Amino acid sequence: MPDEYVDPSGNTEQFRAFAHSPESAAVADAPSRLPLAVGVGVVAVLLVAVVAWLALG
Template identity: 80%
Template sequence: MAENYTDPSGNTEQFRAFAHAPESAAPAAAPSRLPLIVGGVVVVLLVAVVAWLALS
C-alpha cells in the first residue's frame, strides 16, 4: 500500500467526504450482449445451411 494512503474513516470530515462523493468513479455498465447472441445465432444458422447443402 502507498505510504501516503489516507484512510477515509480516519476522521469524521474525511469519512463524510468519502461517503457523499459522487459515484462517477463507479465502473460503467457492461455493454449489451445482444449483438453477441444475434451473431452466434446467425453463425449457427449459416453452418446448418452449409451442412444441409453439402449433404443434399
C-alpha cells in the first residue's frame, strides 16, 4: 500500500518547488513575536513592582 505523502526532499526538483511555494514564503515572512513577548514581560515586571510598592508603602 503506497503512502499518499510525498517527501519534498526526495529530489532537488521537488525540494525547489516546495521551497518556492507560496505557503513556505508566508511562513518565512511572518513577523517576529519577540517585541510582543518583551513588551508583555516589561508590563508584568512593572505591575509587580507597583503592587509591591503599594503593599509596602
